[in-house]
Amino acid sequence: MPPFFIITGIVTLLGAAFAMSLRNLVHCALAMAVAFSGIAALYLQLDAQFVGFAEILVYVGAIAILIVFAILLTRSGEAPEKSVLTSGWMAGIAVSAMVFTMLGWAVLNSSAIPKETPPAPVATVKNVGDALMTKFVLPLEIIGLVLTAAMIGAVIIALKEDSQKSKSEDGGQQ
């Protein structure tokens, strides 16, 4: 196992851990961006170049920014005075520890894991594009539909509900 892999893995996990444990939400979001960058680096090392770049584009470029915007819009940029944890947080930690234990145990003891490492597969942009346009063209279309629906839905949910008010505001915008 190359050392670089270990380093990226640790950076990713640290980023994730900080994202989940820091008090200030903006710091959490930034730590999340670090974690996503680390995952992108992991993808690159797993010879999935396209997915790696897409990960950065989608998560760091879009979702992180979106979350940051949401944080500022809900005025939670400051660390709260009260506890940041829920009342039953210890049970939650216990459950997640159990989940990790079970998963790790399953991974280490699984007989389905192949022993030898196969050669790096070829996933050029052309191959991916061909696959998307032939074998996976229907899922691609459906994803397009889902994204459109999600966009419209998000806009409608986030719209102001008070129509009278929004009308006057529209007038003000022009």
Add this chain to the structure above:
Amino acid sequence: MTPLQACLLISALLFAIGFAGAVTRRHAILVLIGIELMLNAANLNLIAFWRFGPHPEALTGFIFVLFSMAMAGAEAAVGLALIIAIYRHKKTSNLDEVKELKG
């Protein structure tokens, strides 16, 4: 430990961290971040199995991750819109203060 197992362990730990955050933190946006982390753990799994699996030329896991990322984008957009809508209503984003939907 094979590389595949290393990837799977990283992904399992990532999943557990995301899960712990989603379960313990009060703020809705952090829950969303936790969910995103869990989703990424799953994606890492898919890529790892694609890379070390028997049929990488089929690109199934690879394409699945692309789709899953698109879904994550949609999910984040709708989720954040919901959080903003809830904040506008109740002036809070803490999940334990949003509990109208109970029996």
Add this chain to the structure above:
Amino acid sequence: MFDKFDQIFVTALHWLVSFLPEGLRPFVSALICIAFVMSVFPGVFALTTVLERKILGRIQNRYGPNRVGIPFTKIRLCGFGQFIPDGIKSLTKEDIVPRAADKVVHFLAPVVMLVPVLLAYAVLPFGKHMTITDYDAGLLFFFAVGGAVEVSVFMAGWSSRNKYSLLGAMRAIAQMVSYEIPLILSAVTVVMVVGSLNLSEIVKHQNNYTFGIAHWHVFTPWGLVGFILFFIASLAESNRTPFDLPEAESEIIAGYFTEYSGFKFALFFLGEYLGMFAIIGLGITLFLGGWTSPVSFLTWIPSYLWFLSKLMTIVFVFIWIRGTLPRLRMDQLMNFAWKFMLPLALINILVAGIWHYMAADWPRWLVCSAIIFGAYAILGRGLMQNQNFGKRIYRYAE
């Protein structure tokens, strides 16, 4: 002979590396390339700062810097030595961090700004065989690392704990997110026609000549529209006039880097200019034939010189626009991006598809131009119709 001259840097790199053992070669080669980028483009940056001041001075009917030459000599170089004292001044000024600032994030912001900008140069073909890493998905890489700049802008604006910083950061992010879409969509046309995300492939596709004129994409209807859209979007992405709202000094002082001074300010300044060069370089690569020559009888001029001259020409146009156009208002900016550029970019993709599938004959010129003209006329009309120059009504924050 000319060919050797063209490939002089490549040959030199190979020659240097050949002295090393096999295992170290990629590593050292990468280091040399990084050193190359880190030295050349900041140099261009230094030159551009002086150039910008001089050109702006000329446009505004004043002199601009014309005194400083080579230090400790009497050579004045028309003031082109100005960058040396400027740089020394920036790097030695006191670094002030506001007391309320989030110090870690405040410190990290300029770094996070500079790293992706420099990374972007990794995939640009500066000349023939002069691409540092020839990624298969080079274009995607470029846009991916470009997205990270927004994070740094947010970090800078938020961590300063200053309302002007935050406002500037929000403006910048909104603007960059909005204009990234037409930027990417106009690049998609090129990808469709070339059939590759690899930037070297894209340049190679334009390196053909008919009647002695190169097949640059800008010479096609969709390419022209794509280039203009790309150009406008890159103006906005690099926060240049008339899209310099994030740094509008008359409104919000200096935007997200209001609270930065000294070295960090210099880093932001450098990052902005390097980002501008990178995006111009991408535009050149996509539409203006990269390092190729426009006419076949000038191919003997080295490719990197072509690239550099195109880069400087566009930079000059940027400066020219800065000296000429006034700043837009926020709503105009958004309207322009979403109601004009986005639809036009989408129609342009359609046109590129038609171009790709029609026979290479004059009808496709006619059809493509007709569609684009129609779309432009309708969208332009729609944009102008919303221009309501009535009394301005202000909307206050809740």
Add this chain to the structure above:
Amino acid sequence: MSLIVKYLWLIPVLPLFAAGIIAVNKQPKRKLAASLAIGSMAIGFLLSLWAFAATLGHGEGAFREVFSFNWIQFGGPEPDKWMQLGWVLDPLTAIMLVMVTFVGMLIFIFSVGYMAHDENFMRFFCFLALFASGMLGVVIANNLFLFFVSWEIVGLTSYLLIGFWYHKPSAAAAAKKAFITTRIGDLGLLLGMVWLYAETGTLNFYDGGKGCLESGALATMLTHATIGGMAVSTMIGLLIFLGAVGKSGQVPLHVWLPDAMEGPTPVSALIHAATMVAAGVFLVARVYPLMSVGGIIGAHGVPVTTSLTVITWVGAITAIFAASIAVAQNDIKRILAYSTVSQLGYMMMGLGVGGVAVGMFHLITHAFFKALLFLGSGSVIHGCHEEQDVRKMGGLKKYMPVTFAVYAVGMLALAGFPLFFSGFWSKDEILHHASLWSVSKIPFYLGCTGALFTAFYMTRQMGLVFFGSYRGHEEKSSHGHSAHDHSHSAHSAESHSHDPHESPAVMTVPLMILAGFAILLGVIGTPAWPWFDAYLNGELAELHIKFSNLTESAGLMGASALIVLGGIGFGWVLYGKRQRKTATEKDVLEAAQPAIYKLLENKYFIDELYEATVIRFNAFAAWLCDFADKWIFGGAVLLVKYLTVGASWLYRLTDENVVNGGFDVGCGSIRGSGGILSRLHSGRVQTYLRIIGVALVALIIFLIWGRKA
């Protein structure tokens, strides 16, 4: 099958769609309504021309193509007995299609001007388009059932349009009268239809030898005898003719048609002159094979049967009867209405004595000139500010020159002015055949007298309306004088501004087109070139100016020309040269023969007769029914009511105490258990997520354990 036959249904369906679209529009979009209706008629007209062209040029036998499809399945001896619907294209259909769509289109255009200021413009065009759809359906139907449905649509729209200005009590009453009177005739048609189906098992007119108008079915019907030894075919024919009597306003069911003039004038022109009332004639022409079957072939190859004889007599009586009433009427539209009734009588007579071609020829020419006259009268009424009394008009020649010219053309055509007007040729054809009728000569004499009356009353109308001086002011100014003496000058100035005026081009242009046709149409049916006759019979018309042919008809033509000229001259002497001075002055005829004039003016007291007999009987029957309803059925209903109330009271007792009690207990226990369960749902998503995590652990354990085992 030619393409046009396949798509013949488009002609009635297009106006139907237009009507639907107009009906569902909430906002008053006048332009849309008018252009939709006119556009659908224009397209229908083009299609009709195509259909017409398709029927031309068939030398041997009449062109006839039918299209039928299964509509509903219903009981019968065979398991798959289908009611079929369908349409037919033959010369009869084609000529009617062209006429209806063309005249309809012109009248629609005219209506745009006439109804311009009406607030219910949309409704008007909706009804008009619906009417056109029904009428075209009548024309193309190849099936008595489809015919009947369209026929009823036509009746309904007629009702709606007569009562268009329903806020006027007279209009509402007229609408009801028209609807109920024609219903009597429709009952006959329905009975005839049912009987026909019972006899032949089909309602298709033509169906490749199986239709009810084809030789097989006709022969069957002829052999069956019924009451009084009459053949079934005769009885069915007479029942169907009853429908025609109702719709075409023949005696004794003519009473509704003059009253129908309460509707807007374009409606009168389209429905109550040109098309709908002609539908009765068309019906008889359509089932002519049924009417004529088994007849003795008389002169000119015209069969004589009982039903045709009845038709002839009814027609002849109607012709003279209505013409004589028209002489003493003063309402401009009422005169034309009686004229219509009279002309319809001529058509019936023509059918009876001369066959399809004779009756139909008069139908077509009459449609044009009567539409022209009605629209002209509409133009006059419009110009005189909704004044309909001819006594208050006069001298309009000066004010409305275009209307005068076209009205004169219509009048001469209707009167049958020799040689140049279509009415002359078609009427002459009828009289010619009547003179040769083998049963009796009386219809011929009746027809000749009717022609004299026709020429007379039309001249009277022309003289009163267009010649002399305008009499509209005097009443108004005298009225003003008596009521507001002090403002006399102001009133006279005002009334001066109420001079009659010429109508706009949208109204006069259709009039001119119609006038052109009123003159030209005569060409297709002259004895020298009987194209129309030949076309309907599927022969090639030849121009045969044979001397013998001319001498044969020349005598009669001369006689009828003399009659017409006599009528016109008589009328001119009485009403043209000698103009009445005031509107209130007594009529010339009234002064000479007050008793007869009163009889005629009151339409032979037919309405009063009906009032005294039919309506009184009806009222008695209604009273009887009311009585029975109140006491006999009402008592039964009350009884049932009290029984039901008692039963439900009992039921309520059990329901409240037994059923509800048990249900409440069940509900309580369910609510209690639900409350216990709801504790688990805290409303906090993270709790749920935690449970999901536990479940995930359990799942992994389960999977691994299952694997090991």
